Amino acid sequence: MSKGEQTRQHILGTALAMARECGLEGLTIGSLAEGLSMSKSGVFAHFGSKEELQIAVLKEAAERFADQVLRPALAAPRGLARIRAILDHWLAYSVASGLPGGCLFIAAAAEFDDKPGPVRDFLQQQQGQWRQSLLKAIGMAVETGELPPETDVEQFGFEMFALVLACHHDQRLLSQRNAVDRARTGFERLLDHPPVHLSRH
Amino acid sequence: MSKGEQTRQHILGTALAMARECGLEGLTIGSLAEGLSMSKSGVFAHFGSKEELQIAVLKEAAERFADQVLRPALAAPRGLARIRAILDHWLAYSVASGLPGGCLFIAAAAEFDDKPGPVRDFLQQQQGQWRQSLLKAIGMAVETGELPPETDVEQFGFEMFALVLACHHDQRLLSQRNAVDRARTGFERLLDHPPVHLSRH
């Protein structure tokens, strides 16, 4: 790895940590440079614009998410076990105990959900992909028969996502210690009574 | 109402709209003044600091939330009907169709969940109060017998909140049109199979 790529990675690590605390907009090149003991222009040169920096940070965050959540979960056998693994790693990641800043994607989603542009586009696509991966894992649990064949997979994914979002919110803003347990409890209810398609009653 | 209070309200209206789009930190006094055709100092004088402005905006948002969600729902008879009314108004408010910016509280929660200070304190307390109101309404549905006596009220509230958060996320970032329906579907499942305390199995 060349010197340039090396420092670029170093910058991204610090930038990611800062963005978790201040958001992607709150992240400034000046304070980033100071935190790295580099010059502003030295940092800047690696990205060419703040927007590119923001996207690079999101990319870095996505890679770490894949490393800490998706890939470990793929080690679990397809089906229910894998879904459980996803939830476990996901919860651990999004409220990583002690670490400041929480999940960057959740913060960025709220920050950019109304600001059109490349950053929003990238985030949107990234989040869409993650949802697709999640749905795929859920679909497999239907195939293995661990979830009923009439399961509404998208609804299942929506509600799983909802539990993680609420966990993040309660834990971080309201300092509710049992937020993770609440999410797990909700998930068990989701398993016991999965949403089904087209229920005529 | 004195002249001062009058313009203050006018300012807050515009500030709230702007904060919904750019966030509470992204809201600047300069652009706010421009949008009001006022001088920066004229706007500033009403609040004394940006922090005070942010809190005032949150207060204004809370009042509107009470007007559009809580108070209308209190008109419904206590019990299940009221919970349904809360959800309906809540969903309508948080993703107010067409209007840009979405729910300020959700954005502010992500923005300030890691920034200690008066703004975070205020938001925290406000969100705590709202959750309490929600739990109270759910508790009443237990009292009326529309929800089973062993219902875990806090878990019910947590999951209801989760559905609204996910709805907001999917609708705004992922542009999922059916997000509101997903939230409603989730709510029906919540009613059909409410979470209960201490289930020994």
Next chain:
DNA sequence: GACATTAACGAACGGTCGTTCTATTGTTCG
């Protein structure tokens, strides 16, 4: 209608923002 009070303005402050240059250092490789 004169007067005290409040509201709004306009100019300026020091600071930081993202960005652009030029110069100098450090690395890479024939």
Next chain:
DNA sequence: CGAACAATAGAACGACCGTTCGTTAATGTC
């Protein structure tokens, strides 16, 4: 080793930030 190049520093830019201040215009009161 030395030439070609990549990486970083440093100074400066115009723009905008939140904030202060002194002054003017509008309002409310006796």
